[in-house]
Amino acid sequence: MILKETCMHAATCETAKGLVSGGIAPIDLVSEVNSYGLASILLAKCLGCNQAFKFDTSPRLESGNFDVNVRALWGTLITGNGLSHLNELLAVLDSPGLSRKSFLDIEIKNKQLVESIPTG
Numbered sequence: 001m002i003l004k005e006t007c008m009h010a011a012t013c014e015t016a017k018g019l020v021s022g023g024i025a026p027i028d029l030v031s032e033v034n035s036y037g038l039a040s041i042l043l044a045k046c047l048g049c050n051q052a053f054k055f056d057t058s059p060r061l062e063s064g065n066f067d068v069n070v071r072a073l074w075g076t077l078i079t080g081n082g083l084s085h086l087n088e089l090l091a092v093l094d095s096p097g098l099s100r101k102s103f104l105d106i107e108i109k110n111k112q113l114v115e116s117i118p119t120g
């Protein structure tokens with residue numbers, strides 16, 4: 001949705017269109033606003049008019065957790081591992097890990113999903 005909004009802006013913003021005709025890409029990725037485990041919130045701006053666009057790198061679930069973090073927790077638990085194993089793997093991949101607080105929050109808020117994991 002935000003990608004569509006950004007593209008539509010670039011196609012309709014008069015100053016952005018002027019940049020494009022000069023060979024300059026009108027949308028620039030400015031910064032990472034925040035990160036939550038494996039998910040990030042990124043900020044992009046129109047170089048023509050400075051309108052800002054925030055992007056989540058992963059959709060949020062009804063639980064409020066980012067989908068990628070829930071999947072990471074689920075994959076960790078279903079393989080019989082825990083937070084330490086997940087964070088070791090993520091560190092090798094040069095990726096941020098999940099805090100204990102986030103891991104527990106995801107586990108509690110997605111209890112039904114966690115309980116669907118077969119044991120033994």
Ligand SMILES: [Zn+2]
Nearest residue numbers: 013046048049
């Ligand atoms: Zn603009």
